[in-house]
Amino acid sequence: MAKNSNLSQAKSAKNDEFYTQYADIQNEINAYIDYNPEVFRGKTILLPCDDPEWSNFTKFFAQNFERFGLKKLISTSYAVESKAVKSGYMPSLFETQSPDFDEIKTRIKGKIFTLDSDTNGNGRIDVEDLQWKYLNRDGDFLSEEVTALRDESDIIITNPPFSLFRDFLLWIIKANKKFIIIGNNNALTYKEVFPLIKNNQVWLGNGFNAGNAYFRIVSGADKYVSGVYDETSGLVKFRNCCWLTNLEHGRRHQPLQLMTMAENIKFSKHKEIKGVGYKRYDNYDAIDVPFTDAIPSDYEGVMGVPITFLDKYCPEQFDIIWRGGDMEWAEKECDFFTPPLPLKMAEYKKQDRTWRVQNPYLLCENDKVQTVYQRIFIQKKK
Ligand SMILES: C[S@@+](CC[C@H](N)C(=O)[O-])C[C@H]1O[C@@H](n2cnc3c(N)ncnc32)[C@H](O)[C@@H]1O
Numbered sequence: 192m193a194k195n196s197n198l199s200q201a202k203s204a205k206n207d208e209f210y211t212q213y214a215d216i217q218n219e220i221n222a223y224i225d226y227n228p229e230v231f232r233g234k235t236i237l238l239p240c241d242d243p244e245w246s247n248f249t250k251f252f253a254q255n256f257e258r259f260g261l262k263k264l265i266s267t268s269y270a271v272e273s274k275a276v277k278s279g280y281m282p283s284l285f286e287t288q289s290p291d292f293d294e295i296k297t298r299i300k301g302k303i304f305t306l307d308s309d310t311n312g313n314g315r316i317d318v319e320d321l322q323w324k325y326l327n328r329d330g331d332f333l334s335e336e337v338t339a340l341r342d343e344s345d346i347i348i349t350n351p352p353f354s355l356f357r358d359f360l361l362w363i364i365k366a367n368k369k370f371i372i373i374g375n376n377n378a379l380t381y382k383e384v385f386p387l388i389k390n391n392q393v394w395l396g397n398g399f400n401a402g403n404a405y406f407r408i409v410s411g412a413d414k415y416v417s418g419v420y421d422e423t424s425g426l427v428k429f430r431n432c433c434w435l436t437n438l439e440h441g442r443r444h445q446p447l448q449l450m451t452m453a454e455n456i457k458f459s460k461h462k463e464i465k466g467v468g469y470k471r472y473d474n475y476d477a478i479d480v481p482f483t484d485a486i487p488s489d490y491e492g493v494m495g496v497p498i499t500f501l502d503k504y505c506p507e508q509f510d511i512i513w514r515g516g517d518m519e520w521a522e523k524e525c526d527f528f529t530p531p532l533p534l535k536m537a538e539y540k541k542q543d544r545t546w547r548v549q550n551p552y553l554l555c556e557n558d559k560v561q562t563v564y565q566r567i568f569i570q571k572k573k
Contacts, residue, residue, distance in 0.1 A: 205275040206416070207352035209406035209427065211373065213247040215399060219371065220251070222397035222440040224259070230438060232260035237344035239332045240351050242268030243304055243321060244283040248349055253306055253318035263307040265340055266321075270329035272299045275354075279409035291324060301330015303340070332362060341366050346438070348372065350406075357381055360435070364393075369438050371396060373404075376431040379501055380514055380565070388501065389511045395502050396434025397442055402502075404432035433502065446508040452487035459485055472551045472563070475515070476527035479553060479563055488571075493527055495551050495566035512568040518549040 223230050236252055243249035249266040256264060271280040282297045303326050310320040328334045332341075332351070341347060341362070350373040351359040361383055363370045378384055379395075387393040405426040413420045419427045450458065452469070459465040464485050469478040477493035480486050483500045495515060504511070513520050521528040530548050531539070539546045539560045546552065552562045 205354045207354055208274070208276050208409045209350065209353070210245055210408070211247055211350045212405055212407065212426075213251060215404065216247055216251045218400065219397050219434050222442060223371070223436075223438050226439055226441045229260070231346070233262050234345040235263040235265065235343060236261060237340055237347050238264070238266040238349050239337055239341065239347060240269060240349045241266045242302065243318070244285070246349075249304065249321075250318060252348070253321060256306060256316045261306075263305065265344060266304040267326065267330050267332075267337055267340065268302045268304075269331065270299050270301050271297075273329040273331065276409060286323070289323070293325065296325045299329065301326040301328060301334075301337070303330075332359060338362070341368065345369060346371070357383060360384060371434060371436045371438060374433055374435045375429070376433055376498055378435075379433070379498055380567075385514055389513065391506050393435060393437050394443055394504070394506075396436045397440050398434060398502060399432060402430060404429045444505055444507060446505045447483070447486065447503050449484070449486050449488035451489040455485055455487055461485055470553050473554045473560075474528065474530050474548060475525070475551055475568070476529055477551070477568060479551065479566070481563075486569075491571055493568050493570050495563065496569055498565050498567060500567060500569065506572075508572055509569045510572055512570055515551040515566040515568065516547070516549050516564070518547075521549045 238246065238248045238252065240246075241248045243253070243266060246266065246268075249264075252259070252261070252264050252266075255261075271277050280298075282292070286292050286297060286302075302323055304321045304323045306316065306318075306321050308320065309316050310322060313319070326334075326336055328336060330337060332338075332355075346369040347363050348371045353375065356374050356378050360372070360374070360378070363372070364387070379388060384393065405424070405428050407425060408416065408420070408427055413422075416427045419429060421428065455464050456466065456468050461482050463481055469480065469487070469490075471478055472495060475493070475495065477495050478490065480494045480496050483496060483503055486494060486496060486500075493512060513525065521530075530536070536548055538558075539552075542560055543562070546560055546562060550562050550564060551566050552560050555561050
């Protein structure tokens with residue numbers, strides 16, 4: 192199997208053609224249905240980056256239209272000529288056999304597929320009843336016509352283009368819509384996203400199986416994803432993908448089972464903790480907890496934890512204070528920021544040119560600084 196990697200290679204090549212597997216969609220959506228079987232009843236769902244020919248999202252929701260009690264399903268696709276990777280495009284039989292097929296439009300226009308009634312009279316509403324037409328523009332989610340569809344819908348669900356994730360999320364948030372989308376862990380600390388997570392307006396979804404996300408790619412796109420592409424399965428594997436949502440699912444309310452600080456020091460499976468204990472940052476009055484499963488259940492003070500904590504975050508158990516590395520917050524709002532004196536700062540900078548006073552760091556032997564990146568500050572719920 193191909194090596195783990197992140198999405199940066201694909202992102203820099205602006206390759207957005209990664210197709211979500213049916214089983215992953217099913218697994219994620221089941222978590223919301225299990226929590227609330229009525230979650231989609233009477234709702235209009237928009238899938239704004241989804242051509243049924245390629246997208247399992249459209250297939251999944253069309254097949255489950257009646258079971259979920261949907262009011263309407265809308266799926267829009269993006270014109271091939273507007274995509275960064277154009278290879279592998281063939282209009283579907285569904286389209287070419289239709290009297291509305293147009294050889295030019297098929298490449299430059301987006302398409303809209305809608306489902307809301309039994310059009311073929313076979314007694315049920317399913318994928319066979321999808322109606323389609325060309326959009327006036329290329330199907331860009333930011334276009335006026337797709338934005339009007341956003342406004343008409345109740346819930347937006349998709350795996351959006353990785354390269355436009357930030358714009359996509361803001362586009363949804365601006366309209367105050369419910370959503371379930373795929374993103375990547377780096378996006379969680381974006382300045383536009385993190386406050387929403389802190390304020391419990393957005394949270395992680397149920398998640399990919401063991402954190403491994405596999406996507407299908409179009410032929411010819413493997414050159415953008417060397418190292419994560421597996422030829423045998425034709426899939427790419429990413430380790431840092433997550434589902435993001437503002438819909439409830441049960442897992443988010445399951446508190447982490449944790450040991451006390453004394454138990455951790457005695458029994459932790461991590462050599463950094465067992466028999467050693469917890470280090471304190473020099474520049475924040477907080478302890479460093481390098482592993483989520485080593486969070487001490489009885490510690491009342493502030494703790495710095497890795498971003499992966501968010502996948503296990505239960506709002507009834509912990510409060511998120513903020514993230515490390517934000518200078519403005521550290522200076523203006525953080526009452527546990529303890530920066531060193533200017534002379535020391537100059538010394539640390541000399542030791543390590545990447546050292547920054549706002550990034551949580553530890554002091555090791557001989558006054559050596561060790562920066563600890565990507566920490567979130569949390570505290571036990573009072
Ligand atoms: C990560 S893929 C996922 C496709 C599909 N949602 C799925 O999960 O299988 C994102 C899709 O969004 C399309 N896309 C790229 N830019 C877009 C835009 N501005 N508006 C709408 N779709 C876009 C890409 O061409 C690609 O097909």
